[in-house]
Amino acid sequence: MRLMDLHLSEQHLAFRDQLRVWLNTNLTRPWREEWRDPKATEDSLFELRRRWQRKLYEAGYLGMDWPREWGGRGATEVEKAILEAELADADAPQSPNMLGIGLLGPALIHHGSEEQRRRFIPPMLRAEEIWCQGFSEPGAGSDLASLRTTATIDGDSFVLNGQKVWTTFGPWSDWIFVLARTDTADRYGGISFILCKLDTPGVTVRPLRQITGESEFGEVFFEDARVPRQQLVGKIGEGWRIAMTVLAYERGAMSLAYAVRFGRDIARLAQACREHGRQGSAVRERLGRLIVENEVMRANGVRNLANFADGKVPGPESSIEKIFWSEFDKRFRETALDLLGAGAMLERSCDQARTDVDWARDFLWARAGTIYSGSSEIQRNIIAKRVLNLPTEGR
Numbered sequence: 546m547r548l549m550d551l552h553l554s555e556q557h558l559a560f561r562d563q564l565r566v567w568l569n570t571n572l573t574r575p576w577r578e579e580w581r582d583p584k585a586t587e588d589s590l591f592e593l594r595r596r597w598q599r600k601l602y603e604a605g606y607l608g609m610d611w612p613r614e615w616g617g618r619g620a621t622e623v624e625k626a627i628l629e630a631e632l633a634d635a636d637a638p639q640s641p642n643m644l645g646i647g648l649l650g651p652a653l654i655h656h657g658s659e660e661q662r663r664r665f666i667p668p669m670l671r672a673e674e675i676w677c678q679g680f681s682e683p684g685a686g687s688d689l690a691s692l693r694t695t696a697t698i699d700g701d702s703f704v705l706n707g708q709k710v711w712t713t714f715g716p717w718s719d720w721i722f723v724l725a726r727t728d729t730a731d732r733y734g735g736i737s738f739i740l741c742k743l744d745t746p747g748v749t750v751r752p753l754r755q756i757t758g759e760s761e762f763g764e765v766f767f768e769d770a771r772v773p774r775q776q777l778v779g780k781i782g783e784g785w786r787i788a789m790t791v792l793a794y795e796r797g798a799m800s801l802a803y804a805v806r807f808g809r810d811i812a813r814l815a816q817a818c819r820e821h822g823r824q825g826s827a828v829r830e831r832l833g834r835l836i837v838e839n840e841v842m843r844a845n846g847v848r849n850l851a852n853f854a855d856g857k858v859p860g861p862e863s864s865i866e867k868i869f870w871s872e873f874d875k876r877f878r879e880t881a882l883d884l885l886g887a888g889a890m891l892e893r894s895c896d897q898a899r900t901d902v903d904w905a906r907d908f909l910w911a912r913a914g915t916i917y918s919g920s921s922e923i924q925r926n927i928i929a930k931r932v933l934n935l936p937t938e939g940r
């Protein structure tokens with residue numbers, strides 16, 4: 546069942562149908578099959594994602610809500626959500642420049658100079674320059690304003706010193722957008738937003754191997770790395786404000802796309818239970834519960850989409866969505882391992898043996914969603930403050 550068959554306007558239905566035709570023609574192999582191809586490596590999969598992003602861009606499906614002037618489509622949030630759900634339904638690869646397009650693009654459009662937009666946006670959309678996000682540090686994650694990387698002004702340059710961590714796609718990236726301190730005395734007003742090429746002398750990227758076996762993350766070290774002053778976005782000291790506006794884009798209305806992916810994996814789990822002889826009322830009850838929770842998530846996504854369609858600005862509901870899909874992902878993957886038993890743990894992927902659904906890998910990866918782009922505790926704090934008007938905790 547297609548999960549996007551909602552009460553869409555004629556215009557939205559036309560957009561969706563066109564998109565389905567395009568996907569049928571252009572997506573030759575679902576991501577799961579690419580992933581489990583025994584010849585696939587992390588590098589080859591990354592390059593495949595790069596090629597896919599270029600195709601999406603050429604067809605006008607990237608930067609959906611950006612102005613046309615900057616390579617976008619000027620589309621609505623509803624069309625953006627339709628796109629995400631259809632991509633999920635077709636099991637398309639994810640764009641490798643998602644941090645550039647998701648975060649830096651909006652930062653440049655809203656706060657960058659004309660020259661910066663012309664220089665950086667086109668190669669970002671074409672996946673010719675891959676971007677990573679240098680916000681978190683070993684001592685600054687949830688409490689991002691504690692960051693200690695410094696950018697000292699020296700003539701026409703900033704001199705960067707410090708360390709970033711959990712840098713997604715760091716090992717494959719060409720550029721990083723960095724939050725760095727230009728004033729150590731001013732907690733929020735002393736942070737600036739700086740673009741740095743990763744092959745700058747003094748910059749070192751080290752891959753971090755994860756518990757899933759992949760090395761998608763890196764840590765980035767800056768030791769007297771000189772960056773031209775024109776690579777400052779906005780004004781000195783505006784970095785915090787810029788970061789907070791762009792982070793709101795990261796949470797977005799994603800529940801519908803997640804509901805499509807989870808729905809497909811729940812069906813696969815039911816199939817695997819049948820194949821492994823896991824039957825009976827207890828199993829049926831747990832599978833039924835997953836389906837109900839997924840439907841609740843989908844309904845919540847539809848509600849948020851209706852708000853978007855009415856022109857409402859996303860508020861704390863994006864935190865509610867984020868908690869729901871990420872915590873549900875964890876519960877779902879735990880249930881899968883419980884139901885399938887020890888055998889599922891043996892189906893762990895490594896470069897040599899990828900399996901259809903890698904239950905153990907998905908179980909491990911599900912932890913990540915409750916941490917990145919604001920952990921569940923931080924989302925609950927936002928809801929407590931902005932929805933329930935509860936007092937903030939003391940520091």
Ligand SMILES: Cc1cc2nc3c(=O)[nH]c(=O)nc-3n(C[C@H](O)[C@H](O)[C@H](O)COP(=O)(O)OP(=O)(O)OC[C@H]3O[C@@H](n4cnc5c(N)ncnc54)[C@H](O)[C@@H]3O)c2cc1C
Nearest residue numbers: 678679680681686687688711712713913916917918920922
């Ligand atoms: C998959 C993934 C991808 C990531 N990609 C990037 C990236 O590309 N670039 C980047 O800059 N960063 C990235 N991060 C880092 C991410 O932003 C941080 O991990 C996140 O902000 C949490 O910070 P931390 O890891 O330092 O944990 P901490 O902030 O130290 O938190 C530890 C625990 O304490 C809890 N906690 C902290 N503060 C509070 C509070 N006030 N109230 C209640 N509980 C609290 C947290 O919820 C958590 O459970 C990524 C992380 C993951 C998991």
